[in-house]
Amino acid sequence: MFRDETPSKNQAVERLRLILVHDRAKVSTGLLEQLRGEIINAISKYVEIEEENIEIELNATESKAELVANIPVVKVRRAVE
Amino acid sequence: MAGRVIVVTSGKGGVGKTTTVANIGTGLALRHKKVVMIDADIGLRNLDVVMGLENRIIYDLVDVAEKTCRSVHKALIKDKRLSNLFLLPAAQTRNKDAISPEQMVAIVDELKEEFDYILVDCPAGIERGFDNAVAAATEAIVVTTPEVSAVRDADRIIGLLQDKEIYDPVLILNRLRPDMVRKGDMMDVDDINDILAIKLLGIVPDDEEIIISTNKGEPAVLNNHSKAGEAFRNIVRRMEGEEVPFMSVNGEPGLFGRFLKLLNGK
Numbered sequence: 098m099f100r101d102e103t104p105s106k107n108q109a110v111e112r113l114r115l116i117l118v119h120d121r122a123k124v125s126t127g128l129l130e131q132l133r134g135e136i137i138n139a140i141s142k143y144v145e146i147e148e149e150n151i152e153i154e155l156n157a158t159e160s161k162a163e164l165v166a167n168i169p170v171v172k173v174r175r176a177v178e
Numbered sequence: 179m180a181g182r183v184i185v186v187t188s189g190k191g192g193v194g195k196t197t198t199v200a201n202i203g204t205g206l207a208l209r210h211k212k213v214v215m216i217d218a219d220i221g222l223r224n225l226d227v228v229m230g231l232e233n234r235i236i237y238d239l240v241d242v243a244e245k246t247c248r249s250v251h252k253a254l255i256k257d258k259r260l261s262n263l264f265l266l267p268a269a270q271t272r273n274k275d276a277i278s279p280e281q282m283v284a285i286v287d288e289l290k291e292e293f294d295y296i297l298v299d300c301p302a303g304i305e306r307g308f309d310n311a312v313a314a315a316t317e318a319i320v321v322t323t324p325e326v327s328a329v330r331d332a333d334r335i336i337g338l339l340q341d342k343e344i345y346d347p348v349l350i351l352n353r354l355r356p357d358m359v360r361k362g363d364m365m366d367v368d369d370i371n372d373i374l375a376i377k378l379l380g381i382v383p384d385d386e387e388i389i390i391s392t393n394k395g396e397p398a399v400l401n402n403h404s405k406a407g408e409a410f411r412n413i414v415r416r417m418e419g420e421e422v423p424f425m426s427v428n429g430e431p432g433l434f435g436r437f438l439k440l441l442n443g444k
Contacts, residue, residue, distance in 0.1 A: 104362025109326050110369050116326070117333055117373065 111160075118162040122155045129153065136166060145171040181212075181293040183286055185315035187339070189331030191302030193323045194352040197388060199299040200228040201399040201407070202319075205414035207263035208399070211294040214254065214264040216286070218311035219301035220276055223268035230395020231255050231265055240269035243281040250288050259400070264293075274306040279313030286314035304338055312339065318347035319379060324354055324365040333374055348379035350413065355384045367424070380413035381424055382406050 122129055133153050140146055147169040154165045186199050196219075203215040217225035220240065226232045237246065237253035247253050250266070257263035266285075269276060289296050300311035312318070318339050322332040332349075339347050351367055358364035367381055385406035391398040398407035399414070412422045 106359075106362050106365050106369065109324075109365050110373070113326050113329055113365075113373055116330055120330065120334060121337070 115157050115162050118155065119157050129155065136168075140168060142174075142177050144173045147171055180290040181296055182317060183290060183296045183298070183315045184317040184319060185298040185300050185311050185344075186319045186321060187300035187308065187311065187335055188302065188321040188328070189304060189335040190322075190328045193321050193328050194382070194388075195302075195321050196224045196228050196299055197392065197397075198319070198321050198350060198352065198382075198410075199225060199297050200397045201410035202414055202417070203263060203295070203297050204229075204257070204260065204397040205399040205410050206295050206417070207257070207260040208411075209414065209418065210262065212262045212292070213295045213297065214266060214289055214293045215297045215299065216266045216289075217268035217299050218282070218307065219299060220268045220307065220310075221270065221273045222301065223270050225299050226255075226265060226267045227395065228392055229265055229397065230258060231267075232395075235267050238267045238269040239285070240272050240276045242266070242285055243277040250285055259396075274301070274310065277310055279309050282310045282313045304334065308338070312342050312344070315344065318344045319350055320347045320374075320376065321350045321352055322370070322374075323352050324359075324370060329365070329370055329373060336374060336376060346377065348377045349374060350380045350382060351378070352382045353384040354381055378424070379416055380409055382409040382413075383425070 133151065136153065137146070137148060137151065150169045152165075152167040156163050156165055186195050186202070188195050196217075199215050203213050207213045215225060215229075216239065217223050218239070219225075223238075226235060234255045239253070241247045242250050242253045253266055254264040255267065257265070266289075286296055286298075296314075298311045298315055301307035320332050320335055320339075322328045336347055339345075349370075351370055354367070355364055359366045367378065371378060383405045385398070385404055387398050387401060387404035388406050391401060391404065391407075397410075398404040399410040401407045409425065412425070415422045
């Protein structure tokens, strides 16, 4: 009640969350590959992209996990295909 | 009808798998089910000790697999207290490679015809011992404690169970300390449910009675004064299809909480 730090369980939950982002992405074979495929499909409806130069990474730092996608665009379509 | 084959697993060691098997096995037998517990932790057998049956072992799982003993029945040890409860002990002087998943399936297939429940005590780790223990199972109970390392390993195990086509494992959260949960120093059941996202089978509070009962070789489920024993009795009822409410995780409110409630007129 009089402690100024956040309860340690919050740290436990937060650390677990980040650990499991990494564990699950590494362990489940093909998960990232499947994600990549679906992202390409979704984006290709709107823009033409350089598929061979796509970079998709799952990064985790001390405080957060993020999915970083670098997708070079060739051109934007006039209408959704 | 063939019996249910349930593996009790955790990934991490020391979270209470063996204690869980002993208590669930005994609890089911108390309800007049015919139960056999298989200790699959070859080389580090413990279930016999927790059950207080260590002096009665003649044959073990490896003897059955290698057909050193005539039939699997020769190796089954009848419990001291309940005549419908049996233990198939692990070998102590061999290692995990001494049996194969195929042999495990063959042994369990034979037992399935005769028993209502076959509980398999899985060793810690994710190698051969895990493969053996899971091979014959169609259901799984994942045991974890409210600690980062144990929950992480439980998550991994849930993934591995999926690879073995066990898609609906259930969770036992063991050694919960309501006092620490209240102070915010222990993850509570909601936090862990949120992370692991599998069905909850039970919450077992941390209880000194477990140590005392292990000292004696008498599962806590037999003790009506043990909190953990009560939790295991509830778990067994849920396994049998009863709807049993979960014990209040936060326990009774502390002094300050009661004071607040008083103020609020509740």
